[in-house]
Amino acid sequence: MTPRLSATDLACRRGERLLFRGVSLELRPREVVHVTGANGIGKSSLLRILAGLLRPFAGTVQREGQVGLLDERSALDTMLPLGKSLGFWRALDATPPTNVPSYLEELLDVPVRYLSTGQRKRAALARLSAQGADIWLLDEPLNGLDERGVSMVGAMVEGHCRADGICVLASHQPFPLDGMRVLDLSEYSV
């Protein structure tokens, strides 16, 4: 199965406000789109629509392939030690076992609720990586990361694309990857 993500003429309404309209996208393997725009313009809402978690006000989304969404709500159980929390997902994902990244090794016994912001983000990225999803939807993946973390995410997305993945990311910070298409949501704002 060749992954594909396609959106046609999307509009989004939150509460009483129409945020954007006329957004169309077509992504094939190895393609990355960087969604930009001011705070509150609707970047997270667009990613949630693409993930199938939010119904668009108008338009359609077609997905072929598994979706992995990374946002500020890490799906890791905050009460469990990190190793157990990652293990829960590894069992559910049923993907081939992958090594825990070295930067998390010394944290495996620490309850997720005690992790720092950057450590939590790294843990969520490790979970995303192990999931083996074809389509990555990344909402502010660089938030809370130091310089090394930022380069690591750039390399992760590059690796994902090389393996025929697709990625849509929303980021305020410049993203360390060449050749991305940019979707400036302000051009579609109502």
Ligand SMILES: Nc1ncnc2c1ncn2[C@@H]1O[C@H](COP(=O)(O)OP(=O)(O)OP(=O)(O)O)[C@@H](O)[C@H]1O
């Ligand atoms: N459940 C909701 N009900 C009503 N309005 C909402 C809801 N969720 C979000 N909004 C509003 O929708 C708008 C867009 O929010 P969204 O989080 O998609 O923007 P964003 O571009 O990702 O912002 P940021 O750059 O600050 O993360 C905001 O004005 C927000 O207040």
